[in-house]
Amino acid sequence: MRTGMVALALGLLALRFLPVLPPVWLGFLLPVVGLMALPFRTYPLAFFLFGFSWACGQAQLALDDRLPASLDGETRWVEGRITGLPQNNEAVVRFELADARSRHGSVPPLMRLAWYDGPPVSSGERWRLAVKLKRPTGLLNPHAFDYDAWLLAQGVGATGTVKDGQRLSPARWAWRDGIRQRLLSVDAQGRAGALAALVLGDGAGLSREDWQVLQDTGTVHLLVISGQHIGLLAGSVYLLIAGLARYGLWPVRWPWLPWACGLAFVAALGYGLLAGFEVPVRRACVMIGLVLLWRLRFRHLGAWWPLLLALDGVLLLDPLASLQPGFWLSFAAVAVLIFTFGGRLGPWRWWQTWTRAQWLIAIGLCPLLLMLGLPISVSGPLVNLLAVPWISLVVLPPALLGTLLLPVPYVGEGLLWLAGGLIDLLFKGLALMAGQLPAWVPVAVPIWIGIIGALGAFLLLMPRGVPLRPFGWPMLLLLVFPPRDEVPQGRAEIWQLDVGQGLAILVRTRQHTLLYDAGPRFGDFDLGERVVLPALRKLGVNGLDLMLLSHADADHAGGARAIKEGLPVKQVISGDPLALPVELNAEVCESGRQWTWEGVTFQLWQWSSASESNQKSCVLQIEANGERLLLTGDIDTHAERALLDSPLAVPTDWLTAPHHGSRSSSSMALLSGLEPKAVLISRGHGNSFGHPHPTVMARYRKRGLHIYDSAEHGAVRLLLGSFEPPRTMRQQRRFWRDAPAVNK
Structure with a gap:
């Protein structure tokens, strides 16, 4: 069996x-x-x-259930029910619409929507909304979080932007939203958002700084409801009944073991319902139920039996759970503990058990974290020694009891005030540790190195005295210091990153690194911090010799500050340095400036008569082994005519679409003068500007250009000087991704 x-x-x-x-x-x-x-x-x-x-x-x-391609970008009136816990921010309201339907064709039943400057919405309300629909796709960059897979695993069939709407009926059965509002309104010493995350699994109240601290210290699992919290509550109920039975306080006519297992499972389900019964919570409840069943009836089968049964049960109920990193981490962590503790000949003392468990989990999960592309907390094993009991035994009881007793005047609020102060004390300690030891974002490694590292971790988890166990350390350290793939002499590796409606292009020679534009920033949403900086680290970039910001617009220079704070940057050049933040210390783009790195030639150009920001874009030409790439920023047709009178007006193999393919650029004169063979377009899927414009695309097709569009191909990698076709992220086929578009 x-x-x-x-x-x-x-x-x-x-x-x-x-x-x-x-x-x-x-x-x-x-x-x-x-x-x-x-x-x-x-x-x-x-x-x-x-x-x-x-x-x-x-x-x-x-x-x-996904949105048909024919409706992508269309606006439809849909009716549905608000579900989950909406995020009602001042600038944008984000929520999920369930049971969605339209009178003008079928639409996916579940959508994730954003309503800019929209009114507050509550869970359980029914709305009629005018939605600009989009297929559920996300940015696709090397070794980054796969948003497409996450949406599919969540059952989201479409995303969209709300243009207008009207409420059809008030909220019904929205008790979780009501509890959240009460939690956020109490005096929790400034940590009401953390309480909502701990009690309800709603992390919307945590600031970006809070999330960074939790990530750096490896304690994200402590603040957002995980299997640990549910397991702790179930275990507490079980131990309480077992203790009562041991001291004769439990009714003799009621067998204590079945009651302990049954009530523990009821407690786990109740906490799971409070947390919204999302996929990780359902997974935890299944695992706890099977462990309790094992304790009640099948202990003789060993500890691996409930884990294997739980794995099959979770996957049968939700086969798409395997697309989510949390699935692999939760089962791997339990497997590491069973393997390491089940094979010991003698017991450890309690303090040895606790400290060794943290380090063993850190070693066992290290290869998996790296292969999943997740940051690794260096301080996590040490921090969790104190943070886990602090949250589980000190903070969680008053938080749950205070939530339960909120209807009782003063008592519930007093307990939540105490829990908030305890959380704040924890965050202050975590912030100190995060400042000293931030999370490590490792360089992505080939699969064969990951397998060797996993074998090394397996050897280190073996008991002492096992032959070859010491060889586990060098095998595991291969993940930390992997062999590097160097760029050949006289070549340049080009990465056009997928940053939506913006631009970020990485250029690497054998010993130097340049970043042309830094990705967009819109309000607090900084893609330089969230996308560009992690991608650079994953690609092994430890610093930049030059960050060249074509001009000062937010879609090109918005992420520059985050990148300069996250990586050493030797020099910053811009076509509009006075419009950039002073701390960037940007220098002016000198038209005609040239330099050479490892046989690769670079040359700058800027229109001297430019009158506005786009026209001031600093243009960069890169030539490697006779193959040329021209990075054009946001120049328009006026600047293009001036460019054709410059030394850069030579046959060019690769052209970045000026101004993302705007109608005001990519003139036929520019295409005729440069004679490009291919064009790179960086733009957001379904962007409101209509980039690239149909007339521009018609010009590209007329000239027979190969077109590589970030919205359709994801990030694009080109080895300049090899005269080879580029590699795109969507060429790495996955069943949940749309097929890569054919060059137009």
């Missing part, structure tokens, strides 16, 4: 690695093959085929 359960799990997990889903007819055929294999006692094959076909079928249903 255990072999069959392992085969079932492998079949369910195989979905995560599929480039494309198998055809529907094959999905129906595989279970039949499995049934035919049963009489021949090939149970593992049958279970594998059942799991694989079930997972593929559920994935296909989720894909079928």
Whole structure:
């Protein structure tokens, strides 16, 4: 049976690695093959085929619920119910719309919407909304968070922007939203948002600085409801009943063990409902239920049995859970603890058990965190030694009890005031540690290095005395100091990052690094901090020799401050330095300036008669082994005519679309003068500016240019000087991503 359960799990997990889903007819055929294999006692094959076909079928249903491509960018009136906990900020209201329907065609039943300058909305309300619909896609950069996969796993079939709307009916059964409003209104010593995260799993009240502190110290799992909190509550109920029974205080006519397991599971479910019963919470409840069942009936089968059963149960209920990093981390952490503690000949003292558990989990999860592209907290094992009991034993009881007693005057608010002060004390300590040891963002490594690192971690988790165990350290350290792929002499590696409606292009030679524009920033949403800086670190960039900001507009220079704070930058040049923040210390773009790095030539140009910011864009030409790339910023047709009279008016292989393909640029004169073979477009999917304009695209097609569009291809990598076609992120096929567009 255990072999069959392992085969079932492998079949369910195989979905995560599929480039494309198998055809529907094959999905129906595989279970039949499995049934035919049963009489021949090939149970593992049958279970594998059942799991694989079930997972593929559920994935296909989720894909079928996505917005049709024909409605992408269209505005439709839809009706639905607000679900979850909406984020009502001053600038934008974000929420999920469930049970959505439209009179003018079918729409996905679940959508994630944003309403800029919209009115507050509450969970449970029904609205009729005019929504500009978008297919559920996100930015796609090397080794970054896969937003497309996350949306599919959440069941979100469309995203969109609300243009107008009217409330059809008030909120019904919105008790979680009501509790959140009460929590946010109490005096919690400035930590009401953290209390809402701890009690309800709503992290909207945590500031960006709070999230950074939690990430740096590896304590995100402590503030947003996780399996640890639910397990603690269930364990407390179980231990309470066991203690009463031990001292004769439990009724003899009621068997204490079934009651302890049953009430512990009820407590876990109740806390899960309070947290919204999202996917991680459902996963935790399933695991706790199976552990309690194991304790009640099946202890003789060993500790691996409930973990394996929980894995199969979670994946059968939600096969798409394997697309989320939290799924892998939660099961891996439990597996590490079972493996390390189950194989010991003698018990450890309690303090040895607690301290070693933290370090063993850190070692065991290190390769997995790296392969998932997640930051690694250097201080996490040490911080969690104190933070876990502080939250679990000191903060959580008054927080939950205070929430329960909010209807009682003074008592509930007093307990929440105490819990808020305890959380604030914790955050002050975490901030001090984060300032000394921020999270480490490792360089992405090839899969073979990840496998060697995982084998090294496995050896280190073995008991002392096991042969070859010391070799685990050099194998694990290979993840920290991997071999580097150097750019060949006389070549330049170009990355056009996917930053939405903005621009950020990384240029690397053998020993130097340049960043042309830094990504956009709109209000508090800084893509320089959230996208560009992590991408640079993942690509192994430890510093910039030059950050060249074409001009001062927010979509090109908005992320510059975050990048300069996060990486050493030797020099900053801009076409409009006076309009940039003083702390950037930007120098003026000197037209005609040239330099050479490792056989690669760079040359600057700026229109001397420019009168506004776009026209002031500092243009950069890069030449490697006779292959040229021209980075144009946001110049318009007037600046283009001046450029054609400059030394840069030579045949150019690669051209970045001026001003993201705006109608006011990419003139036919520029295309005829430069004779580019391909064009790079950086723009946001479904942007409100209409970039690239149809007339500009018609010019590109007329000239027969190869077009690489970040909204359709994701990030683009080019090795300048090799005269080879570029590599795009969407060429790495995954079944949840739209197929890469064909060059137009």
